[in-house]
């Protein structure tokens with residue numbers, strides 16, 4: 536599979552009309568996973584990686600056609616003997632757009648992931664050709680029932696230039712990094728309580744409402760876009776986490792976040808654990824990711840109490856990171872309000888402006904230039920990653 540054009544002399548030009556964007560057969564899909572497991576197999580071996588990718592086709596968000604696999608290949612050869620010149624996948628997600636006139640649109644977006652070219656075919660423009668076709672295709676892909684697709688996204692691990700050149704502009708990609716806790720002794724006076732699976736549906740539903748309200752009440756002439764941090768999205772991350780931790784530790788974490796305060800003035804965070812390499816290596820960059828932070832009362836008078844609530848949540852995250860052998864805790868693109876709280880926590884942290892990895896990138900299909908000067912990506916947090 537994927538090796539029918541062995542000599543580079545026989546390879547078609549990336550601009551050849553004989554190439555097209557299409558979907559792999561199940562066998563071809565497995566062949567792409569086999570090749571790209573070196574890049575994304577993380578802490579899993581090949582067999583477990585293929586098992587995970589197969590499993591993740593049937594979890595919320597991805598199932599029922601939510602995930603689509605794509606390849607660039609020859610249109611003249613049959614599936615059994617065509618080369619896989621480049622491959623990737625897209626995941627359908629619910630999103631909102633607020634127009635400069637204040638109209639709120641409920642729509643879908645597609646997150647592109649696992650962009651890959653077989654090493655033997657690299658540097659010939661195949662991935663670029665695939666992405667150019669895909670960018671156009673996704674504008675209308677699975678659009679229906681009154682829902683349009685006004686943008687597609689991806690998270691680049693190869694810097695800001697490549698995808699920007701193909702139409703996915705780089706958006707703010709910062710995070711706050713906290714170290715894991717250094718000892719297992721519980722901190723006294725922690726006011727946060729753990730969030731487990733049964734807590735999440737209602738909190739996610741409330742969060743969706745808060746994001747809708749935020750866009751509805753926004754002012755200013757920028758287009759605003761937001762992915763919805765709905766329960767399906769959180770489950771996609773958590774099923775992935777549960778699969779990997781089961782393989783690595785023999786069991787999975789039940790604590791999926793933490794919450795502090797009373798209804799109306801709560802602060803909560805939902806999180807997940809990501810493993811990219813061996814558990815005992817710092818260079819693995821195994822990371823405890825905060826998927827989403829919600830602060831219900833952002834008034835000035837609530838700030839002091841919010842500092843205490845957020846501190847308790849971060850301390851719980853740091854304890855979990857230590858327990859699950861993760862190198863650090865990351866909170867992506869905190870709002871200015873959240874950053875103001877973080878400065879007052881009294882917890883060591885580092886601010887990181889990423890240049891290479893997980894660059895949030897967006898292709899805009901509406902009017903305008905689609906750049907950061909015209910578009911604001913609201914709640915650009917880890918939950919949107921795929």
Ligand SMILES: CC(C)(COP(=O)(O)OP(=O)(O)OC[C@H]1O[C@@H](n2cnc3c(N)ncnc32)[C@H](O)[C@@H]1OP(=O)(O)O)[C@@H](O)C(=O)NCCC(=O)NCCS
Pocket residue numbers: 574621649650651652653656657658659660661662663664690691692693694697
């Ligand atoms: C990235 C990748 C898909 C590019 O495939 P390709 O078919 O060789 O790409 P194209 O021929 O269309 O474009 C080549 C350009 O890709 C860019 N590129 C490739 N790898 C890159 C990297 N690691 N960092 C930055 N840019 C890179 C370069 O700009 C290169 O231009 P050059 O020819 O001047 O060096 C391929 O290198 C790959 O599969 N890498 C491993 C997986 C990966 O990192 N995927 C991206 C995840 S976001």
